[in-house]
Amino acid sequence: MDRDARGGRGRPERAAATAMTDRITPEVVRKFETDGAVWLPGLLTRPWLDLIEAGMRRNINSPGPNSRRHYPGEPGTFYDDHCNYAAIPEFQRLLEDSPLADVMAKILQTANLWLFFEQIFVKEGGHSRRTPWHQDTPYFMADGRQIGSMWISLDPLASEETLEVVAGSHLGPLYNGTAFDPDDDTAPVFDPRKFPRLPDIEREREKWNIVSRASEPGDVLVMHPSILHGGAEIREGHRRRTLSIRMFGDDVVYVERPGAGHSPAFPGVSEALNPGDPLRHPWFPRLLPRT
Numbered sequence: 001m002d003r004d005a006r007g008g009r010g011r012p013e014r015a016a017a018t019a020m021t022d023r024i025t026p027e028v029v030r031k032f033e034t035d036g037a038v039w040l041p042g043l044l045t046r047p048w049l050d051l052i053e054a055g056m057r058r059n060i061n062s063p064g065p066n067s068r069r070h071y072p073g074e075p076g077t078f079y080d081d082h083c084n085y086a087a088i089p090e091f092q093r094l095l096e097d098s099p100l101a102d103v104m105a106k107i108l109q110t111a112n113l114w115l116f117f118e119q120i121f122v123k124e125g126g127h128s129r130r131t132p133w134h135q136d137t138p139y140f141m142a143d144g145r146q147i148g149s150m151w152i153s154l155d156p157l158a159s160e161e162t163l164e165v166v167a168g169s170h171l172g173p174l175y176n177g178t179a180f181d182p183d184d185d186t187a188p189v190f191d192p193r194k195f196p197r198l199p200d201i202e203r204e205r206e207k208w209n210i211v212s213r214a215s216e217p218g219d220v221l222v223m224h225p226s227i228l229h230g231g232a233e234i235r236e237g238h239r240r241r242t243l244s245i246r247m248f249g250d251d252v253v254y255v256e257r258p259g260a261g262h263s264p265a266f267p268g269v270s271e272a273l274n275p276g277d278p279l280r281h282p283w284f285p286r287l288l289p290r291t
């Protein structure tokens, strides 16, 4: 691996993982379990944010096979790429040396931790529409209690521009995925006989326990993938560059999603594992314990 890209000279000091994990009090763990989401203000310092920015730049300059632009007809870009960890040394260094893995393991209350996958989202260059309300679990081959995503924005965001969640919805029903249909956010992407259609949360916002927080670079939102979440629109002249890191612990198993398939597909995993098997495969590097 390229030493300079991994840090080399001038690499930021590895933050004291203990100091960071001390912030994960029993109350934070309880909040994650009951609400499905918890905000950790100022968790990441500038050197880690610079590393993420360098990794995102590398990723955008060398797109992976999953890269795509949603809603191509819209003025602003809504760009998404994922599962490029093996090609992005900055992301590897982030998870090996920053306290993010320790923090996630403490929130999930797991001794072992694996990377599921990383994903970047970029909204910029003009008005960019909302990311539709959805849950991630119906797309995933992973299921369990000890799984979470860290959502990290490189840009300061007002509460009207950030990611919103419906607190507690990770304990409710699993809905169909969204087809990203520009005319109907709730249009199902999977077999409609297998999952109920997504509710139209945007039309009835007052009926849902929506939580959104203004955020500064360094803040980290940790959420369970079954939580209903949606990304606010980005206005002309603004931008939102985010990295989502999805990790899992001991209780997570491989699942099939009848009528849905899997996204990401992770070629080879379905052939290697049976439903209910612990999710272990070379696609998912072990983050903790560190070797």
Ligand SMILES: O=C(O)CCC(=O)C(=O)O
Residues within 6 Å of the ligand: 121, 131, 136, 149, 151, 163, 229, 230, 231, 232, 242, 244
């Ligand atoms: O940032 C966004 O707009 C979407 C993020 C998201 O859906 C996720 O991280 O699961």
